[in-house]
Amino acid sequence: MRRRRKKNTLSFSQKKKIITPKLIQEIFSWITVTIAMVALAGAFVFAFGMQVKVIGDSMEPSAYNGQTVLVNRLIFKIFGPKTGDIVVFLPNGNVNSHYYVKRVVAGPGDKVQIVDGLLYINGQVQTEDQDKYDKMEDAGIASNEIKLKSGEYFVLGDNRNSSEDSRSANIGIVSTGMMVGKAWFKMGLDDHSGGFIIN
DSSP states (O other): OOOOOOOOOOOOOOOOOOOOHHHHHHHHHHHHHHHHHHHHHHHHHHHHEEEEEOOSSTTTTTSOTTOEEEEESSHHHHTOOOTTOEEEEOGGGOTTSOOEEEEEEEOTTOEEEEETTEEEETTEEOHHHHHHSOOOSOOGGGGSOEEOOTTEEEEEOSSGGGOOSTTSTTTOSEEGGGEEEEEEEEOOBTTBOOEEOOO
């Protein structure tokens, strides 16, 4: 008796991909959405963000000379600055000046004074400052107690003996009208790493 050979039922034929109008429409839809998202992100950055370069060593080690800092211009319109924030401002609103990058140490209603190189807020020495910052050689206008009014802030550089800040008569108290936003991200610069600015 002859045995019947089983037919090979496996098929190796490939289905041909057909470009249909529906597929073309889907591709164009994805392209349109991608372009719209890129445009929206660009508009958001243009409207609410900006880049500034740090000038000088007054904010070391938080930020270094020549380092680019991204600024959030929207957040202060919603919440306003708070103690510890690193802010970007134009002194006295002078548009011909370069942008200053400093840290807020006191806000509206606070009393500020610098005595023997130490920062006092509302009569209390800021003990945590002694561990992080050098004693200030120059108290400037803060040698006498300053009472901050509504919308007024006292700012200092982190490198306090190499900083032109609210102690200087030509800068003085910084108002919200002078501020352009909060520094929130720094780009890497040579051996100095970038990343979020931690307050």
